[in-house]
């Protein structure tokens with residue numbers, strides 16, 4: 001199997017026929033052997049019926065139906081787990097992504113990349129509620145993760161399967177796969193892709209997604225930088241806070257002895273107690289984090305490194 005196309009579907013009944021037609025039209029000229037995995041994420045319209053109908057005629061279309069609506073990331077993850085291709089290509093089920101871009105993504109991947117990420121250069125979505133928050137989020141993700149892309153949110157991407165096997169998805173994390181993949185040394189490239197307005201059905205998201213993305217970004221940043229060494233983060237802040245506490249304590253004493261400021265009337269005393277307390281808390285959190293990191297890595301026999309090639313090692 002050359003590649004697997006993975007499509008999350010949530011209430012897209014009016015798009016499924018056209019989507020299937022567009023994918024097959026874009027790929028049937030080529031020699032490639034491929035499969036299409038459509039994951040029905042607990043739709044409550046006629047989506048599943050439409051999928052069943054096509055799957056009966058074409059066994060390249062594989063259908064997974066989730067028991068309830070688990071969300072786009074979970075649906076994609078179900079598709080990734082079932083995919084058998086050596087390259088995996090997720091895309092939206094609402095025809096906003098263009099299947100005609102798939103051959104170009106594959107070409108780019110074959111230039112020696114592990115991930116090629118689509119860039120909706122001319123994005124056809126509403127300006128205020130979608131494009132502006134997305135611009136800000138992209139800039140933030142780019143500077144925090146150190147993986148510089150213009151458009152993390154584009155579903156249309158191409159992954160080598162080894163890369164996807166190595167990352168586990170939670171929450172709304174599908175947009176962070178390139179960043180997580182680069183953590184294991186994947187080579188990531190970007191390619192402008194076509195984007196079209198949604199003609200049928202409705203978008204499943206509103207502006208509140210921005211908040212979820214920011215929270216997930218915090219998780220990803222922590223995982224990327226500190227998952228194997230939490231004490232380095234919390235311990236550092238703990239020590240700074242303790243030092244600030246000692247400083248403010250010394251100041252309180254100085255004011256008591258040389259300036260005859262009564263300590264219990266000096267607000268610095270409260271600050272001192274607060275900072276010392278926080279400092280200890282930070283360090284204890286770091287130590288608990290270290291314990292957790294050991295449970296996480298050792299319970300899965302997960303190494304803290306990733307190997308690309310080995311020579312003479314069998």
Ligand code: UDP
Nearest residue numbers: 008009010041071072075092093094203204
């Ligand atoms: N989707 C899904 N589960 C959900 C929400 C969305 O499988 O809970 C699918 C949806 O059917 C579509 C894709 O994810 O194929 C992207 O959703 P949408 O087009 O609503 O997002 P937007 O393009 O507005 O960002």
Ligand code: MG
Nearest residue numbers: 092094096198
């Ligand atoms: Mg869409």
